[in-house]
Amino acid sequence: MAQKLMQKEYTDITQSINGIAEEINLVLNSRNKERYFEEIILLYSFIENLLKWLVFVKILWQKSDKELTQKEANKLRSFCKKLNFYNALYMAFSISLIDFNLYKRIDMIREERNNVIHQFWMYSHRNNLLVLRKKLEKLAGVANQLVGIFNQLAQEVGIDEVYEIFL
Numbered sequence: 001m002a003q004k005l006m007q008k009e010y011t012d013i014t015q016s017i018n019g020i021a022e023e024i025n026l027v028l029n030s031r032n033k034e035r036y037f038e039e040i041i042l043l044y045s046f047i048e049n050l051l052k053w054l055v056f057v058k059i060l061w062q063k064s065d066k067e068l069t070q071k072e073a074n075k076l077r078s079f080c081k082k083l084n085f086y087n088a089l090y091m092a093f094s095i096s097l098i099d100f101n102l103y104k105r106i107d108m109i110r111e112e113r114n115n116v117i118h119q120f121w122m123y124s125h126r127n128n129l130l131v132l133r134k135k136l137e138k139l140a141g142v143a144n145q146l147v148g149i150f151n152q153l154a155q156e157v158g159i160d161e162v163y164e165i166f167l
Contacts, residue, residue, distance in 0.1 A: 012163035024140050036132035043139035044113040050146050051088040054097050056080035061157050081167040085110045
């Protein structure tokens with residue numbers, strides 16, 4: 001149901017990406033400290049889901065030498081949608097979407113995300129605004145790198161319909 005709501009709001013994925021970028025930049029530029037933690041959680045989700053999207057599109061592109069049936073495409077979509085953060089990250093590295101340095105950076109983010117979520121009740125930095133801002137800036141940098149990969153992949157695929165793909 002959430003996907004149907006999202007697709008009604010956005011007609012292509014670039015609208016969602018641009019909206020998130022604007023939101024993050026607005027929070028950072030206005031130093032809206034009360035929203036730092038919320039934006040960190042948003043970027044954890046964004047990075048994970050953009051990785052899944054990148055993996056899905058790259059696999060479709062690699063399989064484009066033969067026509068895929070709708071059933072095959074749906075199976076791939078379902079597989080990629082169900083990937084967890086670790087598996088999406090490893091797949092992105094395995095199919096050369098990301099290099100090893102970016103893999104290591106994102107893996108540290110993944111571990112940090114797990115620690116924050118699973119140990120939130122003990123998370124000592126949740127009120128330390130300087131630490132939260134630094135984390136938000138770091139996440140924004142990695143998200144920006146992934147958006148660059150998104151742009152490269154979209155250019156490689158070369159069809160505008162790629163922007164209409166949602167998982």
